[in-house]
Amino acid sequence: xxxxxxxxxxxxxxxxxxxxxxxxxxxxxxxxxxxxxxxxxxxxxxxxxxxxxxxxxxxxxxxxxxxxxxxxxxxxxxxxxxxxxxxxxxxxxxxxxxxxxxxxxxxxxxxxxxxxxxxxxxxxxxxxxxxxxxxxxxxxxxxxxxxxxxxxxxxxxxxxxxxxxxx
Numbered sequence: 001x002x003x004x005x006x007x008x009x010x011x012x013x014x015x016x017x018x019x020x021x022x023x024x025x026x027x028x029x030x031x032x033x034x035x036x037x038x039x040x041x042x043x044x045x046x047x048x049x050x051x052x053x054x055x056x057x058x059x060x061x062x063x064x065x066x067x068x069x070x071x072x073x074x075x076x077x078x079x080x081x082x083x084x085x086x087x088x089x090x091x092x093x094x095x096x097x098x099x100x101x102x103x104x105x106x107x108x109x110x111x112x113x114x115x116x117x118x119x120x121x122x123x124x125x126x127x128x129x130x131x132x133x134x135x136x137x138x139x140x141x142x143x144x145x146x147x148x149x150x151x152x153x154x155x156x157x158x159x160x161x162x163x164x165x166x167x
Contacts, residue, residue: 002110003117004148007158008125016156016163017076017117018052024115025074029057031065033083062086063101066108073114080120084144088137095140102144110151120145122157 007013021028036042091098109116123142129135149155155167
């Protein structure tokens with residue numbers, strides 16, 4: 001089962017995803033999809049790991065999330081935006097190829113036993129990107145978000161820390 005949580009930056013998406021996971025199981029798993037770019041980002045990751053606590057099984061994977069030993073578990077995948085960024089960079093900004101790769105991973109998770117809580121930033125609620133690559137990524141993110149939401153059994157939208165049930 002896929003549960004999809006979308007919303008703005010710092011809207012409480014990750015906190016709500018972790019709360020849901022802990023309600024569903026005593027031993028949740030967490031997949032961090034980010035690449036560490038600088039010291040600040042590394043410190044943020046360490047803070048997030050410490051906040052989760054010892055009951056969490058932690059994984060770091062930038063691409064092949066479905067290949068991790070997570071089948072049958074309750075897993076927070078945080079986040080689709082960073083995961084998509086990794087594919088976007090590796091596919092040299094080729095949208096069709098990137099979307100194909102992300103859809104394949106989502107389809108694999110959808111078919112696997114377990115609950116996969118996928119967190120993502122919502123697109124289209126702010127300033128339009130100034131560069132063509134930024135606009136291309138925004139388009140890609142919107143398409144990926146729509147795909148995951150369509151596959152998900154449950155969809156939530158976060159507003160200022162409050163989850164709104166969409167589906």
